Amino acid sequence: xxxKAIKQPPxxxxxxxxxxxxxxxxxxxxxxxxxxxxxxQAKHQSVVIIHGGGEQVLKRLNDLGIASxxxxxxxxxxxxxxxxxxxxxAGELNKMLVAECAKYKINAVGISLADxxxxxxxxxxxxxxxVGVPTAKSANLLN
Numbered sequence: 001x002x003x004k005a006i007k008q009p010p011x012x013x014x015x016x017x018x019x020x021x022x023x024x025x026x027x028x029x030x031x032x033x034x035x036x037x038x039x040x041q042a043k044h045q046s047v048v049i050i051h052g053g054g055e056q057v058l059k060r061l062n063d064l065g066i067a068s069x070x071x072x073x074x075x076x077x078x079x080x081x082x083x084x085x086x087x088x089x090a091g092e093l094n095k096m097l098v099a100e101c102a103k104y105k106i107n108a109v110g111i112s113l114a115d116x117x118x119x120x121x122x123x124x125x126x127x128x129x130x131v132g133v134p135t136a137k138s139a140n141l142l143n
């Protein structure tokens with residue numbers, strides 16, 4: 001039998017955009033989550049974090065005077081909104097999370113579904129603009 005450790009599949013965590021709004025006020029929650037991820041990483045366990053940020057996107061749109069419309073409870077995202085959406089999600093929030101991880105000595109990198117052929121997206125069935133339903137494609141970048 002080989003002495004090589006068996007590679008475990010990554011643990012995938014989904015955090016909501018509220019994580020970012022509580023960075024200043026909820027230190028205990030943040031510490032517990034990031035400390036746990038640091039412990040897992042130290043034990044050679046890969047962790048993938050998927051984050052939200054809808055409220056931050058909405059706030060930015062409002063700050064820019066851009067109206068946001070909902071259809072059946074879902075935000076409609078016209079193509080014209082995509083520069084703001086990607087700036088907030090893939091830029092600001094993604095890099096804020098990477099910076100927070102660094103404070104806990106977590107080796108982190110921030111990417112989006114648009115990177116590395118990770119996924120393809122089909123248009124959302126409720127016709128809500130530039131919103132897609134992702135399907136996994138290639139895990140090469142993640143691996």
